[in-house]
Amino acid sequence: KRSYNVTLLPGDGIGPEVVAVAKDVLSLAGALEGVEFRFQEKLMGGAAVDAYGVPLPEETLAAAQASDAVLLGAIGGYKWDNNEKHLKPETGLLQIRAGLGVFANLRPAAVLPQLVDASTLKKEVAEGVDIMVVRELTGGIYFGQPRGFGKNDKGEDTGFNTEVYSASEIDRITRVAFEVARKRRGKLCSVDKANVLEASMLWRKRVTSLASEFPDIELSHMYVDNAAMQLIRNPKQFDTIVTNNIFGDILSDEASMLTGSIGMLPSASVGESGPGLFEPIHGSAPDIAGQDKANPLATILSAAMLLRYGLGEENAAKRVEAAVTETLNNGFRTGDIYSPGTTLVGCKRMGEEVLKTV
């Protein structure tokens, strides 16, 4: 029997509710495929700030690093919004990404046939959209040095950050993206701002030079401002997108909202080796926390990505994804994706319905 250690990081807000549901789904799908999980739960984000005075306790990082995969709920909330940087929940998230070395963030944004009406886009534009954003996650302006506060020559306050990429950082994310595109529809669009930024000029040069290793993939380049437009004008033109950390933050969220159902969207963050980090793209939704209203499907689908990309358990992953599809086909909807004629359910009940079909 194959057996894995999975670290659960429920986090803040609705995090605990959705992780609890996804854990049950993981267990059942695993059991049916001869896979056993040993779970351990650790604090992170605002919950860890409150309990330990830091958003990522050493113990949490150590446990995550020692495990086979990490499932995260969500972090943050009004309560900690005005904290200093080292006490922000978000800082814990950046620390665990760096600590696990998960440089490749895969963010699918697909419009499901059952939910096409949830999109604010016209049906004919939304239908069939299926984009994967591959975002560089441990470099660029999020981590670049120097950064901080200073004074300029007039004695005024300044705030500054550094956008920096090295050749190898670009190469490794680009290779991941080409591989992802190969398993999809064979098209890769690299997004940058090479008409202005030197960091982007190097990015474009390296991406272009790697293309010869992937002759079967159709590579294109697009400026980030144009990409932000094209995602709205004609999202179906995109298959796989690769871009830097900050552009990926913006464009993956834009792409996700094209679906109109961000409560459905998972993500996977993986490195060269070591455990991957899997989390829904939605936030901690403090407004509805603890009310059994959250949509657990994004976390369940993140668990499916954990099975596929984190553990190589393709059969179990497919089982989970099929169960989500069937549950939607059976008409069950949480409030965020509800439409007349479907059955409104809470977080727990949605989990039970998925379990029935796993």
Next chain:
Amino acid sequence: KRSYNVTLLPGDGIGPEVVAVAKDVLSLAGALEGVEFRFQEKLMGGAAVDAYGVPLPEETLAAAQASDAVLLGAIGGYKWDNNEKHLKPETGLLQIRAGLGVFANLRPAAVLPQLVDASTLKKEVAEGVDIMVVRELTGGIYFGQPRGFGKNDKGEDTGFNTEVYSASEIDRITRVAFEVARKRRGKLCSVDKANVLEASMLWRKRVTSLASEFPDIELSHMYVDNAAMQLIRNPKQFDTIVTNNIFGDILSDEASMLTGSIGMLPSASVGESGPGLFEPIHGSAPDIAGQDKANPLATILSAAMLLRYGLGEENAAKRVEAAVTETLNNGFRTGDIYSPGTTLVGCKRMGEEVLKTV
């Protein structure tokens, strides 16, 4: 008789066609309001690279600086795409923005009732959208030092840029944005990434501290990734947006595409004093250049912004805007905004129709 010097920078691609039309409209609207223009045309962008070996000749910048306002067509094209940075048309654009000190870029994105079907958004989402993005234009990562190419400690190539803002740079753009919001619906949303970037933390702090000078304006803050989502989810929640140079580049283009008719959208770039720079937000569209297919309305509306924000000629500005509305009501459309039941016209004819109604 009031008299102004206007520098025309036709630029590349469709630039010359649309500027020629806008020039005629400016002349006529001015004449009817007792205003006289002296025009001078200068080279910029790819055209200047070809003729002088630089994208912004000194003579062009000097003429622009000495004039009362500058009207730009569009710059760039495939031909110069792989040029080195100092020979890129885009570099000329950045140079003229810096040279004129036009730190405030105003980019309206409004869905016109006549063109609501052009949007890829559902009608009920698109209808009534009316957003003004106020983008900081002469600072941030576009101009921050240090920038360039280097080696890291492993001897690898790197590319780097600096995102930096000083207190006074933030304050002046924020004041412009508050004033703009005051003339609109009184709502200002400041967009940043203050949960990660120090430059954004200072941004948020300064914007917040200026709010007391504008007690009549409702100020909110939003992270850039969320803004990219909210623009699609519910664009009507926005009135005026203020943000930094790179986020403004991305979000103003995203907002413009919500309208589905970027051939209609003007922009104004203004400084503390001195001439402003007015240009359509669309590019040089080399594919249709010289074929009399371009939509001149964005440039005509940029001329209206020139009259209003550049010269304070409000009556002439209103005259031009009313003429554009009437021409649309009369059913004339260029190819980019054509729909069955309207009259397809070329660039010149569209200009003639606008002139008739000025």
